[in-house]
Amino acid sequence: MKITIITKECKTKDKDAPAKANLCFRLRDKDVDLKVRSDIEVMLDYWDNDALSYRRTKKVPSDEQKKVKVLVQTITTALSEQYNSATADVAWMKNVIDECVNPTSKSTETLTTVVSRMEQYIAEHPMSPKSALVYKPTIKKLQRYEAYKKEIEGKEGFTLYCETIRPEEYLDFREYVINEYIHYNDYPEFYEQFSLDMHPPKQMSSTQIIGIMHHLRIVGHWCIKMGFTTNRSCDAFTIPAAVQGTPFYLTIEERDKVYNANLHNKPELEVYRDLFIFQSMVGCRVGDLFSFTKDNIVGDILQYLPHKTMRKRSQTVSVPLTTKAMEILKRYDGKQEKLLPTKQVYQYNEGIRAVLRECGINRMVTILDTVTGKEVQKPICDVATSHMARRNFIGNLYKKVKDPELVSSMTGHVNGSRAFARYREIDEETKVNLVNLIN
Known part of the structure; x- marks a missing residue:
């Protein structure tokens, strides 16, 4: 045939x-x-x-x-x-x-909704509880979108089905997501049924919108792989790449200023400072930082499986501990089951900013406004997060040793990772060193 x-x-x-x-x-x-x-x-x-x-x-x-x-x-x-x-x-x-x-001509009796397939994906596909939670807001937006099409636009019976969803419906949903915060103000009575008073829709950044559309595509591919549908419309629309700014991080001098700061009169800040500096010395993600126990220390080396990539590749990360990192561990030896005190991530982020302000680390850095996409200037102490500690490790190491594979072996990045490539800082010093190679 x-x-x-x-x-x-x-x-x-x-x-x-x-x-x-x-x-x-x-x-x-x-x-x-x-x-x-x-x-x-x-x-x-x-x-x-x-x-x-x-x-x-x-x-x-x-x-x-x-x-x-x-x-x-x-x-x-x-x-x-x-x-x-x-x-x-x-x-x-x-x-x-x-x-x-024209797939909508099919009988809906044998079809499965996109929402139910996404819920099934969360329940059956191997993923961490945190990853599963990320899909929940997307499901709720899909449910509000379908209700909006029925009640506001008058499209009776409107439902997105896995087998019949069209590319233009994906794009229409994206437009709804972009404008939902406007619809919320225009149709307050409609949105009352969703109990959004505590968390009303806000204008979303391009990165957030891209993430939601990726959820739909991931579930679409899973449905095809599982044999639930042959509908490949999830591949027929474009998802733009997320626009990301140049990573900023503390210099070694700034990091050491924080490490040596006298915070004895503020014991709570001392704890946040120790967590931040330890993370800056080992380059782990915050989720891994708070999961470490004494079993992760083998001699003078920290060994662990990064939670983010554990299911995709179980490659152990080994990071030799510096004298500063060892000194911090001694301060908390035997005080708790975990290697270091644990905090809520939002508390940790606020603590990092408070520590930097206390230490006078307030130089201006350029960041991208996540909503407008434009560059803005902010004091580093106002925008620092736990992930900056990871950047402190990667960025400063990379400036000393221009070997991405060596550095990524201690960070858990996949070789050739686009995320890792962002950490390379092409500054004047790097350019001078480069041209000196052919001097």
Whole structure:
């Protein structure tokens, strides 16, 4: 059995209009030869019949290019899987193609909602409890979106189904997410049913929106992998890359100023300072920091499996402990089950900022406003978090040793990680050292 695709130009009275064509599918197998003209239209000037996709062009939106490519793959797969030489005819073939192009024509009795599949994914796919919690807000936004379409836009019975969701519905949901904080003010009575008084929708950053759309794509891929659907519309829309600023971190001199600061009259700040400096000396994530016990110390080396990547690759991270790190551990030896005192992350972040203010570490740094995407200047003591301690370790090490594999072996990053690449600071000193190599 062989499936081929050709184009048949659409007739138009407007001679100046760009030439368009319908995609026509042909299925041949011994005595079977079926031809069906689909409703899929393409721009003839930019269509590649051999590749069955658009050539590189900016004349056709990237979302439209992906949509057509995915539709072609979906139809070809559906025809191959459902083909029966004894019963196949033009009516059957047309029905299969129409179901792929306009999937909402399917009976909803046999369909599963996107929300229920996402809940199933959380329940069945291996992930940490923290990772599962990240999906909960996305589920709630999906539920509010469906209710908004029904009650505000008047689309009775509107529901997103895993088998029938279309690329344009993904994009429409993204628009809803972007504007939900506006809708909340425009339709207060509608939103009363969701009890959002304590946590009303706020304008979301591009990074947050990208994360929500990634949740949908991840669940879509999982549904395909599990055989729940052949609908690949989750690949037919574009998710832009998150825009991230240049990482900022303390210099070694600033870090040592914090380490040597006299905080005896403020014992609470002393604890936050010790946690921050220890994390700056070993480069771990905050979740790992608060999980360490004495068993993680082997001689003068800290050994652990990073929780974030544990399920993907169980590679032990080993970090030799500096004299400063060892000194901090001695202060808390035998005082608790954990290696160091544990804190709520938000308390830890607030404590870090208070310590930096107390130590006079207040130079200005450039950060990206997560909502506007524009650069703004802030004192480092106002924007410091636990993750900056990790950057202190990575950034200062990288300035001393320009070996990403060596540094990443002590941070838990995958070799070639895009996240790790951000830590490299291309400053004047680095440039001078580079050109001196050919001096």
